[in-house]
Amino acid sequence: MASRTETRTVMNPLDYDYSSFFYSSSDDPFAILEPYNEWYNAAVPEGYYLFAQAMATPPDGRILLTEGKHHERLKLLNLSSYNYLGLSSRAEVIAAAKAALDQYGLGAAGSPILSGTMEVHVQLEEALAKFKKKEAVMVFPTGYSTNVGLISGIMRPGDWIIADQNSHASIVDGAILSKAEVRFFRHNNPADLEKKLQKAHGKKTLVAIEGVYSMDGDVCPLPDLVAVAKKYGARILLDEAHSAFVYGANGRGVAEHFGLEEEVDMHVGTFSKALGGQGGYVAGSRNLYNYLKGFARSRVFSCALSPVVTAGVLTSLGLAQREPQLRAQLWKNVAHIRAKLEENGVDIGQSTSQVIPIMVKNDRRVFELGHKLLRAGLYLQPIIYPAVAKHRSRFRVSISAAHTTEQLDEGVAILVKVLREEGILV
Amino acid sequence: MSTSKEGYVQYHYRDAIGGFFEFPTENAKAILPPELQPIEPHHGSSVLSVMAFDFHNSPVGDYGELILSILVAPRIEHGQPMPRSAFFPFRLGTTTRESREHAIERWHLPHYMKDIGISWVRGDGHITIHSTDSGEPIVDMTVTEHEWSNVEHRYQAFMNDEDGAYTSTIIMAGQFSENEEERGGITIHSQAMTDLLADWDVDVTPFRELWMRNGLQTFHPLQTLASYAKR
Numbered sequence: 001m002a003s004r005t006e007t008r009t010v011m012n013p014l015d016y017d018y019s020s021f022f023y024s025s026s027d028d029p030f031a032i033l034e035p036y037n038e039w040y041n042a043a044v045p046e047g048y049y050l051f052a053q054a055m056a057t058p059p060d061g062r063i064l065l066t067e068g069k070h071h072e073r074l075k076l077l078n079l080s081s082y083n084y085l086g087l088s089s090r091a092e093v094i095a096a097a098k099a100a101l102d103q104y105g106l107g108a109a110g111s112p113i114l115s116g117t118m119e120v121h122v123q124l125e126e127a128l129a130k131f132k133k134k135e136a137v138m139v140f141p142t143g144y145s146t147n148v149g150l151i152s153g154i155m156r157p158g159d160w161i162i163a164d165q166n167s168h169a170s171i172v173d174g175a176i177l178s179k180a181e182v183r184f185f186r187h188n189n190p191a192d193l194e195k196k197l198q199k200a201h202g203k204k205t206l207v208a209i210e211g212v213y214s215m216d217g218d219v220c221p222l223p224d225l226v227a228v229a230k231k232y233g234a235r236i237l238l239d240e241a242h243s244a245f246v247y248g249a250n251g252r253g254v255a256e257h258f259g260l261e262e263e264v265d266m267h268v269g270t271f272s273k274a275l276g277g278q279g280g281y282v283a284g285s286r287n288l289y290n291y292l293k294g295f296a297r298s299r300v301f302s303c304a305l306s307p308v309v310t311a312g313v314l315t316s317l318g319l320a321q322r323e324p325q326l327r328a329q330l331w332k333n334v335a336h337i338r339a340k341l342e343e344n345g346v347d348i349g350q351s352t353s354q355v356i357p358i359m360v361k362n363d364r365r366v367f368e369l370g371h372k373l374l375r376a377g378l379y380l381q382p383i384i385y386p387a388v389a390k391h392r393s394r395f396r397v398s399i400s401a402a403h404t405t406e407q408l409d410e411g412v413a414i415l416v417k418v419l420r421e422e423g424i425l426v
Numbered sequence: 427m428s429t430s431k432e433g434y435v436q437y438h439y440r441d442a443i444g445g446f447f448e449f450p451t452e453n454a455k456a457i458l459p460p461e462l463q464p465i466e467p468h469h470g471s472s473v474l475s476v477m478a479f480d481f482h483n484s485p486v487g488d489y490g491e492l493i494l495s496i497l498v499a500p501r502i503e504h505g506q507p508m509p510r511s512a513f514f515p516f517r518l519g520t521t522t523r524e525s526r527e528h529a530i531e532r533w534h535l536p537h538y539m540k541d542i543g544i545s546w547v548r549g550d551g552h553i554t555i556h557s558t559d560s561g562e563p564i565v566d567m568t569v570t571e572h573e574w575s576n577v578e579h580r581y582q583a584f585m586n587d588e589d590g591a592y593t594s595t596i597i598m599a600g601q602f603s604e605n606e607e608e609r610g611g612i613t614i615h616s617q618a619m620t621d622l623l624a625d626w627d628v629d630v631t632p633f634r635e636l637w638m639r640n641g642l643q644t645f646h647p648l649q650t651l652a653s654y655a656k657r
Contacts, residue, residue: 020508389606391606
């Protein structure tokens with residue numbers, strides 16, 4: 001018979017994660033801080049230092065970054081930033097931002113419904129509405145606040161929100177704030193969406209989905225999802241944070257790609273990905289705009305987007321429209337790196353977009369690999385549970401139109417070398 | 427006999443499998459003591475844990491056990507070892523009367539009061555249990571394997587009955603595999619042991635599958651609680 005198991009459990013920080021510290025057992029809300037920090041201080045040197053390392057340059061193909069373990073500044077190839085069309089540091093964008101700084105000053109100094117709306121905000125909303133072929137566009141300070149304000153602005157207790165299980169936190173948090181009944185359907189699964197819609201029993205219902213999912217880089221089956229949602233009379237919110245200005249013949253996103261722009265009720269997007277700036281928007285009807293003006297609290301009670309950023313985004317939008325070759329170059333780059341990765345047997349999951357997961361599927365090894373990639377000159381972010389399912393850890397590659405073929409080849413060469421050395425690739 | 431003087435009780439198992447299934451939190455809250463907070467992998471969704479054990483060399487001999495639990499927030503205290511997760515078992519079925527009486531008396535675990543049958547089907551990379559009551563199916567569940575490693579995991583269980591509220595730490599040591607590949611499945615049949623689940627809208631695919639084998643389950647001494655968790 002085995003001897004009694006020791007009562008002491010040696011704490012390996014990688015046995016735990018952020019989700020382990022949501023609750024404590026005390027009446028004092030600060031009681032969780034000590035056990036959390038005990039874990040966090042042990043977890044940082046084990047790999048958590050790879051998160052939030054400070055960059056000293058624009059998020060271009062080559063960056064300078066202060067590595068988090070030894071605080072050493074490294075020159076790296078960057079395959080991590082969202083700068084899909086390479087507009088973040090375009091000369092025209094910077095010039096527009098500088099001119100706005102001279103004209104308006106640094107900040108808006110007010111809520112958009114009070115004194116914070118400046119002419120450049122109106123120009124951006126009008127230009128984007130024209131581009132999206134919608135009656136109106138409302139700009140928010142961030143992408144996160146867009147979904148939070150939109151969903152909590154229109155949905156009420158007793159209503160139903162049915163969202164894809166891989167929905168972004170902003171959709172989830174907006175749904176929570178609305179106090180509506182919330183259900184999640186299995187990722188990209190129209191049959192499960194229908195099962196959940198049947199449970200709504202005819203209540204006011206919103207279906208929330210995304211164009212491209214940020215962790216897997218897969219595209220939603222929009223025609224099937226729209227058909228199911230319409231069958232049950234549900235309204236549709238499509239978040240195109242990672243697909244607007246990238247997908248569709250004119251860059252209007254996955255809805256344009258599938259020819260379903262009219263069927264989607266609310267088109268959400270961000271300026272922080274393809275346009276290289278910051279902020280978010282919802283495009284839809286004028287009636288929706290007018291209502292949200294009063295009820296989208298995340299916008300009403302925030303300072304308006306900085307006019308400096310707004311002017312830069314407005315210029316980025318113009319460039320994205322006038323230079324379709326940027327999208328063409330992006331897709332050429334995506335095709336190139338996909339072919340190289342597949343040729344080397346790298347597992348990229350179900351991605352069909354510019355967001356390409358490099359599947360490691362080993363939660364303990366992903367930090368060690370991240371460190372080796374960094375030391376080999378490649379900046380890639382590890383993605384671990386709870387951001388993705390357990391044992392589906394990965395690195396996330398984000399491709400930009402501004403990447404050169406040489407940069408992409410160099411990135412693949414480093415990646416394949418490290419994955420082979422570490423036995424992830426055979 | 428595997429009971430130590432200090433009150434630690436050991437149960438050796440050949441296989442232990444588990445599946446975590448989402449279901450609406452409103453159903454979880456209906457049976458949880460108010461002091462216990464259900465874990466929500468998604469807002470509004472709690473976790474039904476279905477576990478099955480194939481025990482040998484226990485204080486009550488060889489037996490099988492089917493456990494229905496809800497995942498709840500563990501008690502985390504500074505300076506104390508951290509549990510991996512915590513469970514509120516709300517219905518257990520065992521294959522022998524002796525094991526059932528032992529678990530009720532010793533651990534205050536709520537049982538289905540008839541002997542059940544559990545058959546194990548071990549396949550290539552997957553394992554299935556079929557549980558029955560007098561030949562009528564209760565639960566059929568399949569889990570799949572991932573990479574195996576030797577572990578010693580700490581869990582908490584919270585129990586209550588008419589006499590009070592209790593907790594125990596449980597250490598699971600042995601070979602362990604878990605995955606979130608969504609390859610397993612469950613069929614919950616309409617039956618007296620599963621009557622509570624009839625309207626729960628439980629997902630039929632586990633978002634997490636666990637498989638432990640050749641292991642040892644050690645219950646730490648039972649603690650009586652003034653309330654489940656001060657929070």
